[in-house]
Amino acid sequence: MTVSIVRFGGSNCDRDAERALEHLGIDAEIVWHEDGLPADTTGIVLPGGFSYGDYLRAGAMAARSPIMAEVREAAADGTPVLGVCNGAQIGCESGLTEGAFTTNESARFQCERVFLRVERADTPWTDAYDEGEVIEVPIAHGEGRYEIDDDRLAELEDENRVLFRYCDESGETGSDVNPNGSKHNVAGVLGDRDTVAVLMPHPERATLPDVGPTDGQGILRGFESVADGV
Template sequence: MTVSVVQFGGSNCDRDAVRALRHLGIDAERVWHEDGLPAEPDGIVLPGGFSYGDYLRAGAMAARAPVMAEVREAAEAGVPVLGVCNGAQIGSESGLTPGAFTTNASARFQCEPVHLRVERADTPWTAAYDEGDTIEVPIAHGEGRFEIEVDAHDELVAEDRVLFRYCDEAGNVTEEANPNGSTDNVAGVLGERETVAVLMPHPERATLPDVATSTDGAGVLRAFA
């Protein structure tokens, strides 16, 4: 399997994603968005950064790049697609997943470790964990607050499509543990297919033992193995 890490102007976590995947023994290559995807992509990562300088809204312009039509087509065919941070914003803006990401409740950029509770362990992205596990990964965003209309949120919960929620170290989902004001402490969600997921925290920054204080994020990336 070769994972295509889509690079837009302003992406800054594409190299991190490639390095983390290769560390796990997963072949990965950066793909410039204008060049399009390989004919038969094995996996796709929409990485973090500030695509198009976050003009208009974070992820809004990249979501309308021609390559995203290819990403959506691949997702519909069952190709694993993961959006991280800005990639999550692109994923939601392009309709891969429900909801939207907007300005943090603090109205400032936040870069810090957070704890996440694994809400499901029966998906490709969480198979390395047990349901209820607490993992530590970093966030780095100014527009990471997950927002969703009430009816859509109820549907999301009813369909069991919440992957991770922000929690404290003991696994308690509390308002104090919510770093950005996300609705229902949601940190990551599934698309209509379980092979599509977006999350605001950075698993690739919690994978390499020589540069990270936690390697808890490796389990997410192992979905591509």
């Protein structure tokens, strides 16, 4: 399999994603958005960064790149798609998932390690964890607050499409462990299919054992899970 990592103007986590995937033995290739998806693409990463300087809204410009039509088509066909940080913003802006990510409640850029509670363990992205398990993954964002209207959030929760929530080390949620003010402590959500996910924390920065915790490895192994038919 070959995971295509889509690079936009302003992306800066594409090489991090490539290195993390290759550390896990997953073939990965950085693809310039104007060149389109390679024919051998079997997975897609929308990486973090500041695409187009977050002009208008974070992710809004990149979401209108022609390659995103290809990404949506691939996602509809079952190709696994993972949006991380700016990639999560792009995913929401392009309609891959519900909701939007906006300015942190603190109005500050926040870079720190956070704890996430796994809300579902039956998806490719969480197959390595148990439901309710707590993992540690870093964040680095200024516009990471997940927003969605209350009725639609209730529907997402009823549909079991919330993937991760911010929590403390014991798994408890609340405003005191919510780093950006996201509704209901939401840190990651699924698209219409569980092969599509967006999340604000950076699993690729919690993958290499030489630089810190490796709890993010299981999320990236979702590409393998889809290939294996999980």
